[in-house]
Amino acid sequence: MQRLWLKITGSYLLLSIVFILVLWFFISSIIQNTYTDMTEDHLIENAQLVSEVITLGGLDKDRQTLDEWIARLNDEIDLRYTIVGKEGAVIADSESDIETMDNHLNRPEIEAVLVKNQEIGTSTRLSDTRDMSMMYVAIPVISNDEIIGAVRTSVSTESIENAIGAIWKTLSTILFIILLISVISAALLSYNITKPINRVINVTKRLQNKDYSARINANYSGEIGNLNTSVNALAASLQSHVNEIEESEKQLNSIMSNLVSGVVLINDHGEVVLTNHATERFLSKHTSKIEGKKFSLVFGPLGIDHLIESVIEDNVKSHDEAHIYFPEERILDVHIAPYYSQGWQQRGAIMVLHDITAIRRLEKMRSEFVANVSHELKTPITSVKGFAETLLSGDVPDEKTAKQFMQIIYDESERLNRLITDLLELSKIEKQAMPLKITDVDVNEVIKNSTLTISNIASDKNISLHLPDNDQPIHIEADSDRLGQIVLNLVANAVNYTSDNGDIFIDVKEEPETLILSVRDTGMGIPKESLGRLFERFYRVDKARSRHSGGTGLGLAIVKHLIESHHGEIHVESEEGVGSTFNVVLPKTQKET
Template structure:
């Protein structure tokens, strides 16, 4: 803004100087011409006056008197008077000795009046007598109507120049004062103009630096006031829009950050312009290794870079699945679509990544579950059907064999009943169709009551059950029947997989906020590769032995769901040939 102030002041200064110079030359020319004309008129008047005196006084005939009379002019006036006879002889002069003066007939002003008979002769030239520039005016004087001589008046041009110089000095001083006043006025005017503009610029700079609270607080009238009002309105509107944009950006960032699906925006240069945390998690790469990187580098390991290229070049959508194997195996559902800007101009592509690993695993589990259920049902059904057909055909040789067949049919039907009962039970638990009846129960009492059912089977295998001591009760908030079902299934599983003469240890530990149940056996143990799948439905470590023992393969799955319904957790530790330990942690209180 200082430059604008200087420009305005400088421009006004140049304009003022130009105007004053033109005015100065114009006025000085007029004054010089006017003063010269006035001097000329003054010389003419004095010449005419002297001419009349000479004519009226008859001094033309009495040259001595004329010379004496003219000798007194030098004391009173600054003009030089010269009387010249018709033949050019100087008969009187106020400043020089006429004896030393030559004939003046050849002088321009004398030649004009005496030779060419003009009324006035004038010239400005160098004086031969005084060796200086002089202005000469000559007029004739007459006697009886005839020209008898000429009167010449003259003055030094130096006096004219001095007078004009004095006038120029005064004029210059006046014009300088005018120029000074003009410049000061221009400076004040430009300052008053640029000061409010400077405030506007300061506000706009603050707005440029994202300080949207900047406002102009000065009151001005006219156009400056309207400008201030417009800038303030613009700043308020800009602040409102920026707040809306920031709020929208926060919402977008919040949405993108909390999306379980990965979102990636590819710009028209083929670089990643936007991503979210889910994408980082899927690709196991930090944002710095994704943002502003070529899509070939980012998505090359997924094998979808050719799909992105197709979307960008052909302006079509694409869908596919991609597999990742590091750091863990993942299956991603990939949707790629063109990205458009205003005017439907294609600017790149949008990629959406869905993690469908769990879905595929569940689909696999469902497929396996159907296969397992079919297999589990088919075996007893085939057995029942086969023995029933044998009995119906009458090919049974004796009653003992028939009774044996009927016993097999009964046992398989019991197995079918247990399988269907467990499936229904598991289905109800998963659907939460059986709400828990939470009460305060003694864990040791539940263990004692539940193990009575399984004690006969343990006794038949000569397995010793070691129950918790009855020293003090351990209370927990739980569904008594479901808690007993957890204990029963864990102990029954231990009995089934523990060899004869083995031991099963059941103990309860009370902690600050939870109760821990441990069921440890000395059975055959579980291979390490089977521990992660142990709680899956129909999964068996030793399928032949489990099926022979009458197990359905659903007991541990039921236990896991019942524990989780109580907001608890279940763990298993096992060593092959040594035994297994199942640990159940339940909170003391249910919220």
């Protein structure tokens, strides 16, 4: 803005100088012409006066008196007077000796009067007598209507130039003062003009630097005031729009960050321009390794780059599934669609990634559950049906065999009953149709009561049950029946998978906020590949032994759900041929729900 101030001041200065120069030459020309004319008129008046004095005083006849009078006249008036006769001879001169002066008839001013009979003769030339530039004026001397000679008055042009020079100096001083005042006025005027504009520029620069709180706080009238009002209104509107955009951006970022589905935006050049945390999690890559990269480099390993390319080129939607195997196996449901800018101009593609690994795993578990239930039901039903048909056919050879067949039918029906009962109970637990009755429970007492029902089976296999050494009560908040069911199922599972003459250790350890119940056996152990599926329905490590023992394959699934309903956790440690340890971690107090 300093440059604008200088431009205005400089332009005004230049204009003022041009105007002063024009005015200078115009006034100086007028003054010079006017002063020259005034000098000429003055010479004419003096010449006329001398002419009248000569005529009226008869000095033309008394030349001695004329010379004396002319000499005195020169002392009083700073002019040169020359009296010339009719034939051009110099009769008298106020400054020079007439004896040394030649005939003046050829002088332009004398010639104009005496020869050409003009009323006035004038000329400005170099004086032959005085050797300087002079202004001459001559008029005729008339006596009895006859020209008897001429009177010439003259003055040095140097005096005229000196007088005009003095006027010029005065004029120069005045014009310089006018120029100075004009420049100062122009500077003040341009400053007053540019100062409010500077304020506007400063505010616009702050707005450009994203300081949307900038305002013009000065009050001006006229167009500047209107400009300030408009800029303030523009700044307020811009601030409002920016706040809305920032709020929308925060909302969008919050939504994008918290989406469990991955969102990817790809421009028409095939570059990833936007992604979210879910996509980073799915691809196990940081945003810096996704955004700005070609989609073929990012999604090529998933085998969906051709789908993205077809969406961008053909402007159609696409859907498929993609598999990721590192760092863990995932199944992604991929939806790709074109996205558009204003005017429905295609700008690229938007892709949404849904993690359907859990859904596919659940579908697989359901399928396996149906197959397992069918298999578990089919075996006892086949046995019951086969032995019943044999009994009904009458082909049983003796009563002992018939009784053995009926015992098998009874055992298989009991197994069916246990299976159906466990399924119904597991279903109720999962649906929370059996609310817990939370009371203050002595864990040691529950362990003792629960192991009584399984002690006979353990004794038959000569398995030693080792209960907690501490007989002191250990209290927690829990459902007594459900806690007993957890202990019973874990101990029964340990008995089933522990060989004869083995040991089962039950221990309780208190922590500040939790209680750890552990059941350790010296049984066959569990392979590492089976640990992750141990709590699935109908999953058996040793299917032959489990069926032989009459297990339904639902005990550990029930245990896990009961522990989770108590806000606890269960962990398994096992080594094949050494044994397994189930650690149940339960909070001492239950949260209110």
